[in-house]
Amino acid sequence: GIGGQNPIRVQTMTNTNTADIEATYNQILRIYKAGADLVRVSVPGQADVEALKQIKQRLVSENILIPVIADIHFNPSLAQAIAPYVDKVRINPGNYVNRSKSAQAKKYSQEEEQQELQDIRKRIAPLLQLCKQHGTAIRIGINFASLSWRMVNKYGNTPLAMVQSAVEFIEICLAEDFQKLIISLKASDIHNTIYANRLFVEEMAKRDWHYPIHVGVTEAGLDLEGRVKSAIGIGSLLCDGIGDTVRVSLTEAPEKEIPVAKEIVNQINNFKVSAYSQNEWKHQPFVYKRRTTNLVNALIGGENPIPYLILSENEKVPEAWEQIFQKTEEISRIDISKSDNVFDIRRKVYENIESEKPVCLVFKVKADVQSQLIRFSLICGNLFTEGLIDGIVFECPENESELAEQMVKAMLQVTGVRRTGNEYISCPSCSRTQFDIEKAAREVKAATHKFKGFKIAVMGCVVNGPGEMQDADYGFVGAGNNKVILYRKGKPITKSISLQEAIQLLLNELVSSTDVNMNNC
Ligand code: SF4
Structure with missing residues (x-):
């Protein structure tokens, strides 16, 4: 199962032509062997519906019991065609609303808004009834890039618009007495992903809703950057206690996503984290604002771009940094190398909030920098996205300083706190x-x-x-x-x-x- 006391589930999505049954089946097999708990398959046309039915049948007959999710875009009628044969259907609410050019500039009156909601309900009700009949779950997959014009006109292109889209779809499902829901709010930008999910959890708490959440950062990209971006986006939310299933979206073979996702989940399970609680926040968790700090030695703090120092073993600390390290009254150095308690680290950072002292994180790695990539991203990522960090020192073996620098640069880049490249x-x-x-x-x-x-x-x-x-x-x-x-x-x-x-x-x-x-x- 998903949600409740179940472990956090890991999933990915096939990228073969679904209608090519052999290729899709074989890819699902590789994904299954890599350890995925669920697999999603896109269904863009009727031929894919027929193919997916056969693939699912074959998986079951060969006792490969991986739940299959049908991914539907742009053609809601396909959702109905496939719903009886799969375990879950992922729909994008953006496909059930009026996305015509005329709706783009339109300001909706209350009556028009009600009318659109009724139209959506009429369009989606048959799918809900069918899913109820067959025990199929539905994921309401809100995507930052495909919100309805009505939402964008009302709330802007914002995390709040994503949350309101989810809320109105859940309300429609509840009105149709359909509860087997999973919700996701995704964007390719880490900040929007994190803020939307946090806001959504707040909104659910107000309504006493407890739907499982699927988390992921869309279009995370390739290689190290893709892994860092995913670890920070997904990991920050898991650290908040938000997330019941995860997907790392890499532009690589889908089976390569699984070890990354598993490592994120394993590391989080090993960290000491507690469930999301607003009392934990001393800082604004829904918008990015860099904390106001004093500028020390014209290098760290203030409005300076966040400086970083990669220090190899036996390398002498550069003088500018040495001077800063001596100013213990003016900056706060926090060593995060050994702690396995992310809340403890967060609290240490919070202790400085009133003081306006710049905060510099220190991370020491004795060997194998690569293996620390996910851990480092998980620990530091959410602190960067909250604007709480002013500098970073990364100590590593001499032959790994290049990789360490790539990691630090990727982290600064993907959290948007300092542009280190494209x-x-x-x-x-x-x-x-x-x-x-x-x-x-x-x-x-x-x-x-x-x-x-x-x-x-x-x-x-x-x-x-x-x-x-x-x-x-x-x-x-x-x-x-x-x-x-x-x-x-x-x-x-x-x-x-x-x-x-x-x-x-x-x-x-x-x-x-x-x-x-x-x-x-
Ligand atoms: S943008 Fe990429 S992942 Fe999304 S539907 Fe097109 S091909 Fe598929």
């Missing part, structure tokens, strides 16, 4: 992807990494990609036949062209705008 987002791909997105994401990153301060997206399909990357400066969107379309600030600037042509065009753009952009960093 921010890359890329979707994990699914059956809609018609090109090698992992390869494309690596090529885009390799070609553009020398620039700084841009948000660059690589997305698998034109159906969802443009919406999901709407806040990116530039985006490559798969357009079929191994072609892509290049976007600037949410608008296409090319027809479908080869990836290499698109990369070259982007490089030209970046070169011409770099001076302006670097000044903003």
Whole structure:
């Protein structure tokens, strides 16, 4: 089961063409062997409905008892077609509302709002009845990038709009006497993900609701950055006691997500954490604001970009840092290397809130920096996202200082507290992807990494990609036949062209705008 006293469940999603039964079945098998508790499969068309029915049957007949979730986008009728045959259906409320151009600029009167809610209820009621009949659960998957215009017009593109979308859908489900719900509120941005989930838990507490929550950061990307981003986003929420199932969304083979997700969950289980309680917060947990601190030695605190020091064994501490370390009355150094109690660390940081002393975290690793990646991200991540940290010292073996620096830079970058490079987002791909997105994401990153301060997206399909990357400066969107379309600030600037042509065009753009952009960093 999910929720209650059950362990935190780990899931991922296939990225094969679902209608290719053999390929999808084999991928599910690999995912199952990697240790996933659930698997999600996208169902973009009727052929996929038929394929998924057969895949599920085959899994059951071979005693591979992994619950299967059907992922539905844009075509609610497919949810009804597949609901009797799977364990859970994931729907996006954004697909049940009026997303026409005319709704975009519209200000809804109370009557119109009521009318839209009634229309949504009419559209979703048959699915709810069917799921009730077959014992199928439903995940209401709120996505920051596909909120209804009505919500955006009322609450802005904000975590609050995500929460209100979830609340109104739950109310519709309850009105139809349907309770077997799991809720998720996801964004590609860590801050929006964390704030939306915290706000939602507050809202549930007011209503005495206790629905399980699925947590994840969408489009986390690749490699180290993708892992750090996921660990911070998911881990911060798990540290708050929020989250019953998790998915790490990497632009890599789905089975590679499982060890990362498991490590996050295992580390959290080993940490001493307590359930979410607002009494624990001394700082505003729903918006980002850097704590006001004094600037010490023109290096740490104040409005200075957060400095970091990577210190190899036997390396002499640079003089500027040595002077700071001696000012014990003016800065607070907190060694987080050994503690297994994240609340203890948080409290130590909170002790400084009134003092305006900059807080510098110290992390010492004797060997194998890589193995500390998740732990380090989990411990520090939420403190960065709350604007509580002013500096970081990372001590490590000499031959691992490069990796340590990459980790620290990734953490500063993904939490948005200091731009150390570009921010890359890329979707994990699914059956809609018609090109090698992992390869494309690596090529885009390799070609553009020398620039700084841009948000660059690589997305698998034109159906969802443009919406999901709407806040990116530039985006490559798969357009079929191994072609892509290049976007600037949410608008296409090319027809479908080869990836290499698109990369070259982007490089030209970046070169011409770099001076302006670097000044903003
Ligand atoms: S952007 Fe398109 S291809 Fe990528 S995961 Fe979303 S739906 Fe699938």
